[in-house]
Amino acid sequence: MSGDDLWYWLLGRLDAKALPFVRAWDHPTLSEFIGAGAGAMVVIGGIAMVVLLTWMRWWRPLFLDWLTSLDHKKIGIMYVVIAAVMFTRALIEAVLMRTQQSLAINAPGIVAPEHFAQLFSTHGTIMIFFMAMPFLTGLINYVVPLQIGTRDVAFPLLNSISLMLTAGGAGLVMVSLAVGDFSTGGWSGYPPYTGKAFQPGVGPDYWIWAVTLSSLGTTLSGLNFATTIYKKRCPGMHLMRMPLFCWTALCTSVLMIFAMPPLTLATALLALDRYADFHFFTNDLGGNMMNYVNLFWLFGHPEVYILILPAFGVYSEVISAFSSKELYGYISLVLATMAIGVLSFTVWLHHFFTMGQSADVNAVFGIATMTIAVPTGVKIYDWIWTMFRGEVRFTAPMLFSLAFLVTFVLGGLSGIMLAVPPIDYVVHNTVFLVAHFHNVLIPGLLYGMIAGYMYWFPKAFGFRLDERWGKISFVCWVAGFYLAFMPLYVLGLGGMARRSQALFEPDYRPWLIVAVLGAFLLLAGLATLFVQLFVSVRNREANRVPVGDPWDARSLEWSIPAPPPEYNFATIPHVDRRDVFYWRKAEESTYRAAERYDDIAVPKNSWIGPIVGFAGAICAFGLVWHIWWMAILGLVFAWVAVIARSFVRDTHRIVPAAEVEARERRWLAEVERARPIPRRLEETPQNVGLAEPFPAPVPA
Amino acid sequence: MTGARPMSRTAGRRPAAAAAWPGRTRAVAVALGALGLLPLGGCGVLDHGFLGAAGPVADETRSLFYTVCVILIFVAGPVLVLTPIFAWHYRLSNTKSAYRPQWGFNWPLEGFIWIPPAIIVVVLAVFLWRGTHRLDPYKPLAADASPVEVQVVALDWKWLFIYPEEGVASVDELVFPAGRPVHLSLTSGTVMQSFFIPQLAGQIYAMAGMTTQLNLAAHKSGRFRGENTQFNGMGFQNQKFPVLAESEDGYRAWLARAKRSGKTLDMDAYKTLSARSVQAQPSQFGSVAPKLFKSILALDDAGAHAAHKEAKQ
Incomplete structure (x- = not known):
């Protein structure tokens, strides 16, 4: 065996050139330095993390209390942490791209084409798969079991595996910064461009395996949540009594189950093309890339609703809570949600009206697309009428919800424009399209996730977030959005192609400058969210809400302490109507000790999740670099772990009834001591989570 | 003639005045100037797209676009008007507004939120169907001369x-x-x-x-x-x-x-x-x-x- 053979056997196609630092040394350009800087940030960030964990002696709690935990609440929080980390990276990338475009009008700018292409590919991939998906999965994980009155999800271990697979995928994307390159084929990775003939390097492979890990995790999550909602509701919690967030979570889960497999299939077939010389999507030998495009969007369009529906659920909760009023049109909202879920599978072709189908086909899909506007419009009106004759409080989550209503409608308008095929022909692939999907996803997903984070944060951690910083952040997010994306509509109408590293039209310049200012404002929005978190943690003692109901809200999650005990409910609640906690408060039948308490079985921690996630990522890394022994080892290790686990019988731990009762009584004593506060004192330290009965309700 | 003199004088003095400004003021002035010029500098941008139509296909697309825009005013209008009005009028500090916490359904209102959007979509669908067929990229253009x-x-x-x-x-x-x-x-x-x-x-x-x-x-x-x-x-x-x-x-x-x-x-x-x-x-x-x-x-x-x-x- 020669040296080269040995190298290939051991390290595949990995060599020194894979490191951005080496490349920057060889070609000292600004663009390479930016690449090396980003790689350095990953390495330094990793080292800093290790040092911090060691210094603070956090390794044990990190693993024993968190990473191996099967508690849906901790898993939910970990999902949101992944989302926050990945969001930071992808937003910085966005700012870099906007900066480049504002500088590169008849000029080279600061980022070379190769890097620019990686930037838009990672930005899209991360924002969809590693920011939006973990964020909403985290919220669903945390909130749904509490809202339906159960102690855990249907499959706690599977939940941990899903989380760790997603984390593995996210890790792979981060590693690509420091080792090798990421794909340049965009978040949708269209072949033949991403095929071996045109992209022989590792980039598309990083994309394929990162997305595959994440989509496997998401499919499992969907199965888990759907089963949880179908099977684990507390007695009396009929489907039509569930809070609306549960309905949207259910719909999203069903969409995940049916929409993720086409993606997994598409990436798997693309992998076969790249690894085994198959010809599913190649130009030659009978391959046809149109099949990929269809498969991808068969996933891609329902995906949009996977992203948006949970945010719709959040708005339903937030607007109702901060209007002190029943949600208007509950049945309409449920029907509209389900209608959107079904219709979302009938419109995928509108992502490629320009592929040369007949006018009949395009028109049918265009009309199907516009049909979705009806249930969506109904939802918007339901939220508006929820505020009608309410008592609206302008807290940060409510402000985000209001900004959503107004901004999302504008995104809907451009959506209807794009649904008309002849109009699509002239703005498709331009920044008009980019403006459109940011205009639906930023209000329709991000604002919702932020609102949900701020709304449920006191439940999860026992103290409220700082309102002032929340509002500063709100201003940045909203002003930043309008400045960053409204100019793109204009530029798109002016024919500016998306994904352009350089531009040659001086008329574009003023709009691009406004857009980059907006991008920096959005970055400030994220920074202020971190400041808010920091300030809130520092002042946590002043903002504690141990009683657990800081917003005078209506569903079951607010009827338990904040933070909730590991087992959620000391006694499983019985439900006899919608908004049950609201009615119990009105009838003063809440905050009472149960007649008896029972032992509670909670799942024991397990290492299987982290092992599967880590082994999956190792397998993927081996596949990317053609290090076959590593790929096989990772795959075998993951499966052996899962099989070994199936022989473990002792999977639960008992919390004794006495402990449950003692804890419950301590909390009830705290409730006794607490002073109920009226809504106008909601944002003050006097709010300990006990709500004063609201001005005598007038019968409708 | 009289108007020309002050203009030329200002023009002549401008470089000197600019040089005399302290750096920060000048930067602010330039930024403000840039913002002021934005509508001017930016207007041309639309001429590069289909709104600056120079052929029959782009012409028709543009008029379809304007038609759709007009219809869409009816989609967005009510939401853009009602959201701020309701949020502000029913604010907590307004003690004069009505409060009906248990009101959550009304048949006529249901009709109002389902039917008009559906009608708008039907109207749009008609324009869409006709527009898509008329502007089918495969359809030969009507003309006397051979293509x-x-x-x-x-x-x-x-x-x-x-x-x-x-x-x-x-x-x-x-x-x-x-x-x-x-x-x-x-x-x-x-x-x-x-x-x-x-x-x-x-x-x-x-x-x-x-x-x-x-x-x-x-x-x-x-x-x-x-x-x-x-x-x-x-x-x-x-x-x-x-x-x-x-x-x-x-x-x-x-x-x-x-x-x-x-x-x-x-x-x-x-x-x-x-x-x-x-x-x-x-x-x-x-x-x-x-x-x-x-x-x-x-x-x-x-x-x-x-x-x-x-x-x-």
């Missing part, structure tokens, strides 16, 4: 235009007579690309082994920008080309010039041309091998499988 046939091959990172009837070809330059319809047949010699001349017509994908079609025309002579809008690698941003709508004479002259260029486009020349590169200048071929477009298509269609096998044996 100019052009075969388009998308390459990395350039466009090849073959004029089969004239026996010439050009790279990165599309020339045709104004007022006459142009019928394009497109394919790709590489990855998928999207052919787009914003001021004349919508875009259509070009894919290897397959042919798509596009019909367009220009009202009068002019120079427009054509581009690929589907990312296809490192030269993507440079893949723009001039589109010249000429007078009939101008077009004839261009054809004659192309013929004089002497170069021949055959399969070998095509292979050389299709290597990944950005061309600095448009170029022409004076003659084209017969049925070259078909041969290019055959490189990648299903039939190539057999050819590939034969070549191996």
Whole structure:
């Protein structure tokens, strides 16, 4: 065996050139330095993390209390942490791209084409798969079991595996910064461009395996949540009594189950093309890339609703809570949600009206697309009428919800424009399209996730977030959005192609400058969210809400302490109507000790999740670099772990009834001591989570 | 005359005044000036797209766009008006507003939120159906003159235009007579690309082994920008080309010039041309091998499988 053979056997196609630092040394350009800087940030960030964990002696709690935990609440929080980390990276990338475009009008700018292409590919991939998906999965994980009155999800271990697979995928994307390159084929990775003939390097492979890990995790999550909602509701919690967030979570889960497999299939077939010389999507030998495009969007369009529906659920909760009023049109909202879920599978072709189908086909899909506007419009009106004759409080989550209503409608308008095929022909692939999907996803997903984070944060951690910083952040997010994306509509109408590293039209310049200012404002929005978190943690003692109901809200999650005990409910609640906690408060039948308490079985921690996630990522890394022994080892290790686990019988731990009762009584004593506060004192330290009965309700 | 003096005086003094400003004030002034100029500098931007229509297809698309915009006012209007009004009127601190916490359903209101949106969608659907059929890119344009046939091959990172009837070809330059319809047949010699001349017509994908079609025309002579809008690698941003709508004479002259260029486009020349590169200048071929477009298509269609096998044996 020669040296080269040995190298290939051991390290595949990995060599020194894979490191951005080496490349920057060889070609000292600004663009390479930016690449090396980003790689350095990953390495330094990793080292800093290790040092911090060691210094603070956090390794044990990190693993024993968190990473191996099967508690849906901790898993939910970990999902949101992944989302926050990945969001930071992808937003910085966005700012870099906007900066480049504002500088590169008849000029080279600061980022070379190769890097620019990686930037838009990672930005899209991360924002969809590693920011939006973990964020909403985290919220669903945390909130749904509490809202339906159960102690855990249907499959706690599977939940941990899903989380760790997603984390593995996210890790792979981060590693690509420091080792090798990421794909340049965009978040949708269209072949033949991403095929071996045109992209022989590792980039598309990083994309394929990162997305595959994440989509496997998401499919499992969907199965888990759907089963949880179908099977684990507390007695009396009929489907039509569930809070609306549960309905949207259910719909999203069903969409995940049916929409993720086409993606997994598409990436798997693309992998076969790249690894085994198959010809599913190649130009030659009978391959046809149109099949990929269809498969991808068969996933891609329902995906949009996977992203948006949970945010719709959040708005339903937030607007109702901060209007002190029943949600208007509950049945309409449920029907509209389900209608959107079904219709979302009938419109995928509108992502490629320009592929040369007949006018009949395009028109049918265009009309199907516009049909979705009806249930969506109904939802918007339901939220508006929820505020009608309410008592609206302008807290940060409510402000985000209001900004959503107004901004999302504008995104809907451009959506209807794009649904008309002849109009699509002239703005498709331009920044008009980019403006459109940011205009639906930023209000329709991000604002919702932020609102949900701020709304449920006191439940999860026992103290409220700082309102002032929340509002500063709100201003940045909203002003930043309008400045960053409204100019793109204009530029798109002016024919500016998306994904352009350089531009040659001086008329574009003023709009691009406004857009980059907006991008920096959005970055400030994220920074202020971190400041808010920091300030809130520092002042946590002043903002504690141990009683657990800081917003005078209506569903079951607010009827338990904040933070909730590991087992959620000391006694499983019985439900006899919608908004049950609201009615119990009105009838003063809440905050009472149960007649008896029972032992509670909670799942024991397990290492299987982290092992599967880590082994999956190792397998993927081996596949990317053609290090076959590593790929096989990772795959075998993951499966052996899962099989070994199936022989473990002792999977639960008992919390004794006495402990449950003692804890419950301590909390009830705290409730006794607490002073109920009226809504106008909601944002003050006097709010300990006990709500004063609201001005005598007038019968409708 | 009197007005001219103060103007010229200010103009003469401006550099001195600017130099005298402290740095920060000047930066603020420049920023404010830039913001003020934005509408002026920015207005031209729309002329580069289909709103600056210069042909019948873009014309019709533009009027469809305006129609849809008008209808959409009825979609967005109520939400944009009601949201702030309700939120403000029913604010907590307004003690005069009504409060009905248990009100959550009303049949007439349900009708109001389901039916009008549905009607708007039906109306839009009618416009959509008709517009999509009228503006079908495959539909030949109605005209007295016969269309100019052009075969388009998308390459990395350039466009090849073959004029089969004239026996010439050009790279990165599309020339045709104004007022006459142009019928394009497109394919790709590489990855998928999207052919787009914003001021004349919508875009259509070009894919290897397959042919798509596009019909367009220009009202009068002019120079427009054509581009690929589907990312296809490192030269993507440079893949723009001039589109010249000429007078009939101008077009004839261009054809004659192309013929004089002497170069021949055959399969070998095509292979050389299709290597990944950005061309600095448009170029022409004076003659084209017969049925070259078909041969290019055959490189990648299903039939190539057999050819590939034969070549191996």
